[in-house]
Amino acid sequence: MQAPARSVKPIHGALLLALSALLFALMGVGIREVSSSVNNESVVFFRNFVGVLFFLPLVLAKGLQPLKTRHLKSHLWRTTYGLAAMYCFFYAIAHLPLADAMLFTYSAPVFTPFIARVWLKEPLTRRMLLTSLIGLVGVLMVAKPSEALLDTQALVGLAASILAAFAFVSIREMSNTEPAFRIVFYFALCSALISAVPLTWAWQALDTHELSLLLGIGLLATISQIAMSKAYALAPPGLIGPVAYLSIVFAGVIAWLLWGEIPDLLSVIGAALIFCAGLLSISRR
Template sequence: MIQRRSRPLHGALLLAISSLLFASMGVLIREASITVNNENIVFFRNIIGVVFFLPLLLSKGLKPFKTKRLKSHLMRTTYGLAAMYCFFYAIAHLPLADAMVFTYSAPIFTPVIAYFWLKESLTKRMLFFSLIGLIGVILVAKPSGAVFGSLSLVGLAASLLAASAFVSIREMSNTEPAYRIVFYFAVFSSLISAIPLLWAWQPLNTQQLILLCSAGLLAALGQIIMSHAYSLAPPGLIGPVAYLTIVFAGIYSFILWNELPDFASILGALLIFTASTLTVLWRKH
């Protein structure tokens, strides 16, 4: 078996870039969701990923995508697609701040899952920094009081499922390159998410198609970069960097909707940056 590489700084940088792409995707999804239902959004979010790989398929054929880890790819797809559906459901039915807290608390669960699944180290320092990051997310998002309702459990499920997907990427990284992981996720997710369209399809105009296709393209790029990031370092070590998505989303909110951050949001952003940076730099050698 190939030894997994460990390059935390490089992995953290790539994860930060993917966070920016996912935040950008979120802006487009938010605009599209005004008139497009969740079933269509999830499908286009995935099918564009397949289209993204067509040039490579046409030029290289199927050889780069041959794998002996089909079961692992199916498992990663199961976690990732289920998390996606839960996320969109939470966005549609919960206050946005609540949904954001649950969705981006995935790195909190990642070290524990990686510890039991991959037997990777789980230090008190990693847990402490993850907790700091979660506090920062709560300060930025400022969730409402209805935290433990049934709908909130859907948001919590999205976090757990996303964390499991991150760890499954790490588990495959010793044999599967990032592009192959994203390719199989796009293909399997597109096939599965096409089923609800049998009863939920809606005609789309040009503007809606542009929003959905652009969001899908950003998602595909973000996933490739994210998958490569988790192949370079343990999820429990660099996972809190994903909190930067919240910060980038806040910047977009200010630029696009003139939403000024208050003191709590600024403090939360500082905690997120601190936790993300110290998790990588102040590690046990």
């Protein structure tokens, strides 16, 4: 059934999505720091478990009433897409060069207009196709994928991108009836329960520094998802999705400030294209 009409606020949605991209980039810095000594199973679990803890003050203050839902099935589907994408992304990081894994992560907005067109019957315009293409070209120039993309393991990275796109569109669908905080809560709760299973054979002891990094990663991820969920409630994924490309630009700036990784000319041009894709994706009244 076609989604009912709702108000569209592309400027507000794009700004919130840009904030989400910044927080996601900061989370990536934390993952890079902690992954040298902590396994992927623990990182995924804590990323989701901290999200559950984030909502404890709300539960203590207002009880469970704000978190009650009649759309548990939709939340389970959103969890399936999102958690599967997360595991695929971590697998891609482990088996592909980091630049290739990043390419797959940030190519998700390329698929969102097509999935939203089939799933939600939202319009697919030439402008959306153009901005998606410009953004992808920019990502290619920044990430500089290697020949490893031709390896069969790259299919897992592609699956991460497509699954993330499905997750974005499912958020748009649920925003008809569910507020952003409830969408994020059920994703964190279901994902924490599922990702706890691998810890039965992959648990490792953590020191104070590692634990503080994991808590920070989980907090950044949760706030980023709340901002993203609210953004997709304000505007269609196909319209503002390319703004998510800003995350790779933010990551590049942070890497330059922290580790002195200076981008080359190709990366600068690619970053400019990413910014253009984000700006062009916002409709002007």
